[in-house]
Amino acid sequence: MSTSGAIMLGSLARQLHWWRVMHLSKNGLIRPVDRMESMTLIALAVAAAFGLIAALMVGSTAFAHVQDAAVLEQQQRHSVSATILPRDPGAPVMARWTDPDGRVVTGPIDQSQAPPPGAMSIMVDADGGSVQTIWLDDEGAVVPEPRSGTDAVTAGVAAAAMSTTIVAAFWFFVSLCVRRIADRRRFRLWDQDWAALDSPSRR
Numbered sequence: 001m002s003t004s005g006a007i008m009l010g011s012l013a014r015q016l017h018w019w020r021v022m023h024l025s026k027n028g029l030i031r032p033v034d035r036m037e038s039m040t041l042i043a044l045a046v047a048a049a050f051g052l053i054a055a056l057m058v059g060s061t062a063f064a065h066v067q068d069a070a071v072l073e074q075q076q077r078h079s080v081s082a083t084i085l086p087r088d089p090g091a092p093v094m095a096r097w098t099d100p101d102g103r104v105v106t107g108p109i110d111q112s113q114a115p116p117p118g119a120m121s122i123m124v125d126a127d128g129g130s131v132q133t134i135w136l137d138d139e140g141a142v143v144p145e146p147r148s149g150t151d152a153v154t155a156g157v158a159a160a161a162m163s164t165t166i167v168a169a170f171w172f173f174v175s176l177c178v179r180r181i182a183d184r185r186r187f188r189l190w191d192q193d194w195a196a197l198d199s200p201s202r203r
Helices: 003-015 019-020 032-076 151-198
Strands: 078-084 094-098 106-107 130-135
Touching: 032 151, 094 130
Parallel strands: none
Antiparallel strands: 078 094, 078 130, 094 106
């Protein structure tokens, strides 16, 4: 669980403390604004709990989506060794490889799949060119490396963390607004009570 989710759970527990529940009792010292504030905060706490569950479901859905896509990509893509051809800085990256049908193919590849000009390569071919692993689809087109289970986990955690952060931020903002509105109402009532106690008729 993300840090924001843990902080929100701790704060939710404090919101449901016994003295909050007492605001819903028939205690004559409890003002209507106190009861209204407690009822609103309890409702927000329940909504936030459901929001956390929804955030976990979003993360689970993202994980399943990327996992399914990764399995499909791993089935449809295969790797080959390509020789990176000499090039000038800024020129398209060209490589030569042998496709599954045995044909020698020369064509451009993704910039991210090639080492920068002048970079050292551990693997070299017979002509001294650097050898790089590239990925092809079933039609022989150069494609990015297929995603893995790690990518699926990363996507799920990121989605859950983002959703949890949104829920926590919304809950915190609304709770803060409720508290401030209730505090302003209480201050006005206290001022009225002090004014009534200080009136000439009470002296």
